[in-house]
Amino acid sequence: MTVDLTLSRPQLDGTQFDTLDALESEAIHIFREVAGEFERPVILFSGGKDSTVLLHLAIKAFWPAPLPFTLLHVDTGHNLQEVLDFRDHVVAKYNLRLHVASVEEYIADGRLTERPDGIRNPLQTVPLLDAISENRFDAVFGGARRDEERARAKERIFSLRNAFGQWDPKKQRPELWNLYNGRHSPGEQVRVFPLSNFTELDIWRYIARDNVELASIYYAHQRPVYQRDGMWMTPGVWGGPADGEELQTLSVRYRTVGDGSTTGAVLSDAADNEAILAEVAASRLTERGATRGDDRVSEAAMEDRKREGYF
Incomplete structure (x- = not known):
């Protein structure tokens, strides 16, 4: 069964510019804006499909120069082994810098306590914020998309966070005409979501088109x-x-x-x-x-x- 989901329109030079081209162009523009505005950006990379597409776009944005960002993974200790192996494979393949913040270590030394239900995803917050603070990251790229969930649907592409990493809706800036305001005070950070306007279907179309591993x-x-x-x-x-x-x-x-x-x-x-x-x-x-x-x-x-x- 074949599925043709391309939405194309002709350009003045006769080439086709489809939805994926527009989404890719927007994401690359965002990566370059952050590189120009911030001192110490970092990409959240887990080895999942969205963070893999995020990394693929980042590498594409600066190729053939090396990626100017560090990678950060908050490892719960409950990740599927195939994903961890793939994460390490990608880091080695592109000679990237990876910082791992371990929930397991936080539990072992008493900084965090295991939840009664055994779920560790909510425990990622403290190791993440500590890693951001210790490494002085001022911009944090994430692979969130607006179609995933209601809380993500209303998120800005540049999301201002206070010194505790917290989100306040009253402090978010309007984003008109692809203009992004990265201004922040010392200690504050900005979460950046270049995949905001992708859908799950767009992600898979892009993976297929660019042959993303x-x-x-x-x-x-x-x-x-x-x-x-x-x-x-x-x-x-x-x-x-x-x-x-x-x-x-x-x-x-x-x-x-x-x-x-x-x-x-x-x-x-x-x-x-x-x-x-x-x-x-x-x-x-x-x-x-x-x-x-x-x-x-x-x-x-x-x-x-x-x-x-x-x-």
Whole structure:
């Protein structure tokens, strides 16, 4: 099955300029604006599909010069191993600088306490803010998209945060005509979201067009899984099936990647980009709504994390 989702319009020179070209151009413009306005930007890179596209665009923005930004990953200790292996592969391939902030270390030395439910994604906030403060990062690139979730839908591309990393809606600036205001006081930081206007479908179209390499778990593969709260979970260091939860080996793939204790897979035979494009085009649920248990903790789970300083 083939899917043609290109929205093209002719240019004066006869070439075609489609939606992906416009989104790519916007993202590259944002990366270059940040490089010109800020002293110590950093890219949040987990090895997930959105942060991989984010990094691909950043490298493209400055090629053939080396990437002028450091990478930062807040590792929960509950990440899927394939994603960590892919993260390290990309860092080595492009000779990049990676700083890892470990939730596991914070728990081990008492700076954080394990939650009763075992979910570690909410524990990422303190290590993230500490890493930003210790390294004096003044701009932090993230791979958030507006189509993912309500709290992200109203976010600016340049999101001003106070000295504690917290978001105040009253202090956000208007963004008109692609003009971005990076002004900030000492101690403040700006979160930057170059993928804001991409949708999940745009991400996959871009991956297919630019042949972006991804972690293998985004494509259909055989994996032991069990069903919990309507999601297909996989066992790991975070635990396994409870009584009454049957472990099965099925063909699955991941639409999004986070803490292994809360991120579910979807049943799928989509083993290549074309098949995934067809699958995503037919879906009526966002990837976070369908497969992220941490977003189900409360109606305002992501909003709370944003106010606290993580997202």
